[in-house]
Amino acid sequence: MPDDTTAPGDEHLSGAEPTPDRTTDGETVDSDSGSEVEVEGERRRIHVTRGLVDLLLDMAxxxxxxxxxxxxxxxxxxxxxxxxxxxxxxxxxxxxxxxEAGQSVSAVFGMDLGTPAGRGRARFLTHPQGPLELTERDDLAAVVLLAVPPWERRTLAAFDRAGRKLELAVVDAEPPREELD
Incomplete structure (x- = not known):
């Protein structure tokens, strides 16, 4: 439930205050005590390359x-x-x-042609004014990476579509090179 200080439409999906968590490279990322999603007895961890994280934060x-x-x-x-x-x-x-890719076709036919089939089960969102929580206004996916200022790794978090924080593991590796046939 939103409180009186929440702007209309900015209702948070989770209300816990974040506490520090560690990534695989030892860096701290905000997380709350309920951050692990139990999936068949295992903690759910989201892996992302360091290069992608750095690029997304620079773009944000x-x-x-x-x-x-x-x-x-x-x-x-x-x-x-x-x-x-x-x-x-x-x-x-x-x-x-x-x-923007495929946006004109999407507007006419309602189909997302900018994302290849079978891809895109995750999103990167930013909240330039905060909060570091998903809101009802956000586009959701199976996994959402959310960043807030000052655009650093410590202000980047992973969530599931229900707004529960997930463990974020930054992988220090380059993805394989892709070539066009």
């Missing part, structure tokens, strides 16, 4: 005061050249798709 800073909403796509860990220490099928977020 450049776009401020406007918000961003990008579709993110993963690459299976087994496709990386380096050994990541993950199950080969584990998705690692490596790419994004610009929201």
């Amino acid at each position: 800073e450049d776009a401020e005061p406007s918000s961003m909403n990008l579709v993110l796509a993963p690459t299976p860990a087994g496709e990386f050249d380096a050994e990541l220490g993950l199950d080969p099928e584990t998705p690692v977020l490596t790419h994004f798709y610009m929201a």
